[in-house]
Amino acid sequence: MMLTEGSDVVYCKLLMSTLADAVLEWFVSLLDRHITTFDQFATLFREQYLVNKAPTRLSYDxxxxxxxxxxxxxxxxxxFGVHAVRLKPTDEAMTVHAFVKGMLPGPFSESLLRFYLKTFTEIRRRTLAHITAND
Known part of the structure; x- marks a missing residue:
């Protein structure tokens, strides 16, 4: 659409041909002659569908x-590792702390606090060693 030279009417008609299902129903439900510019339509569209956008995930999640x-x-x-990779936390100490805080209380979680581990790699190594020793 951006490559097409034309008026707002042309932009709206081109856009309408790309819509389907619920979005097309919303577009058709707009009042006739209510929208006078493509910018006005773009604003209405953003207001209608911006709430459906997934919230940005933050590293402290x-x-x-x-x-x-x-x-x-x-x-x-x-x-936990899958979530950490998706969120890409930049603070290793925060990741370690989040992992330990998320564990069910018990002797192993308490032991992790005593070791002052600094990276998630250290957490993974110690946890896997604990799992292997207790299997």
């Missing part, structure tokens, strides 16, 4: 990852 009651330590470690 790793604190939302908690070990479930009855969840194996290895499963929690893997699930």
């Amino acid at each position: 790793v604190f939302d990852v908690k070990q479930y009651q009855g969840e194996a330590m290895k499963d929690y470690l893997n699930r």
Whole structure:
């Protein structure tokens, strides 16, 4: 559309041909002659659909990852790792702290606090060693 030279009417008609399902229904439901410019339409469109955009995930969202009651330590470690990779936290100490805070309380989580681990790699190594020793 940006390559096409034309008026706002042309832009709106071209855009309408790209819409489908609920978005097309919304477009058709707009009052006739209510929109006078493409910019006005673009603003209405953003207002209508911006709320559907997924919220930006932040690095401290790793604190939302908690070990479930009855969840194996290895499963929690893997699930936490997946979230950490997606969120790309830049502060390793925060990642370590979030992992330990998300663990169910017990002797192993307390032992991790005593070791003052600095990276998630150290957490993973120590956790896997603990899992192997207790299997």
